[in-house]
Amino acid sequence: MDTDTPPEEVFDELFATIEERKETLPADSYTASLFTHEKGKNAVLEKLGEETTEAILAAKDDDRDELLAESADLVYHLLVLLAMEEATLEDLQVELRNRF
Numbered sequence: 480m481d482t483d484t485p486p487e488e489v490f491d492e493l494f495a496t497i498e499e500r501k502e503t504l505p506a507d508s509y510t511a512s513l514f515t516h517e518k519g520k521n522a523v524l525e526k527l528g529e530e531t532t533e534a535i536l537a538a539k540d541d542d543r544d545e546l547l548a549e550s551a552d553l554v555y556h557l558l559v560l561l562a563m564e565e566a567t568l569e570d571l572q573v574e575l576r577n578r579f
Contacts, residue, residue, distance in 0.1 A: 490554075490568060493558060494558050497510055498562055514563065520563055527560065531553055533552070534546060534550050
């Protein structure tokens with residue numbers, strides 16, 4: 480992912496990278512390993528639970544930096560799960576928009 484990406488485009492670029500890794504499955508990619516892991520979706524669900532707990536604990540401890548780091552991990556793993564389920568970032572955006 481390009482560090483020069485404007486903040487408002489980060490989710491789009493991250494999801495595109497996740498989708499690309501899902502298709503090409505490079506051997507040295509953590510993201511690709513999540514799609515090929517023997518536990519499959521369960522491995523990602525476990526990571527979501529872990530990252531959620533870590534974000535909650537960081538918030539409880541008023542540790543803003545740790546909260547942001549754990550939230551980034553949480554969002555990343557959520558996007559991987561969406562890709563696994565053949566959902567798109569646009570699907571999520573539409574769902575959120577519909578809630579306004």
